[in-house]
Amino acid sequence: MITTARKLVSLSRGELLLLGTTTVLLLTSRALLTLVRLDWTHRALDRLVRVLPPYASVRDPDTIPWVVAVTDAYIPIYFSCLMRALVGERLFAVNGYRTQIHLGVAKDDEFEAHAWVERRGEIVIGELDEHARFRPLDTYCPP
Template identity: 50%
Template sequence: MKQILKFFRVPPTDRYLLVKSAFLLGVIRLGLSLFPLKRLLGLVGSVKHELTEVSSADNISSNRIAWAVEVASRYVPFATCLTRALVVQMLFTKEGYPAHLCIGVAKSKEDRLEAHAWVESEGRIVIGGLKDISRFNLLPPLEGERP
């Protein structure tokens, strides 16, 4: 109940952004479970291309986009770092902000392979930042992803 009250206390533009983020997180999450990553990136790439054709009158700040995706992801089951990164990349593209999807891999202390995704824009990490992000080896861009 507290979350619902909090939701209605935020400005209408933020509410809209939260709902849009939650919807996209759900769609991308579902897509990740149904399609191979390369295929999903191709689909997301074509959607991003279409989104840039639409002029946006919203002028949403990049910080608000990252905030909305981070908050909405708490309420979308299994919204992983990759899910959040793909949604931020889509929304940044729509708003005209540069966004580069980064996927890295590293070995954990237990000698297991770990992967992490984040988005960089204008030299800074906008979502998915970790204290030890430098330990991840960046993978080359995948097909369908436009750097």
């Protein structure tokens, strides 16, 4: 707990704002995905990300996967890969970086789905050790 507090104190104001924004977005995605359709959730996240700080101030795109992973790790609530992908994609978009959300299923007999975000052909959010097990079904293109 002390180590976490020290890490938080060492972050810049912008990084703390981005952590707060990401927390709000992840919690919102979790609530909305249980109640409404994917496209409605995406639209709500799009509106929300545009009014919450840090107002499109991420200069290094590598910061976005970091902040999604840190927020996911430190909030004691389960966030699915789809929730993380939606939030990450919206954070990338509001900061001017083009990405795509991919949806896939496992190739083996057991049903398992996965969502991930790609930027320039590389997975930036949702990388798994056994990622080759998943066959992409579709690229989610927001309305």
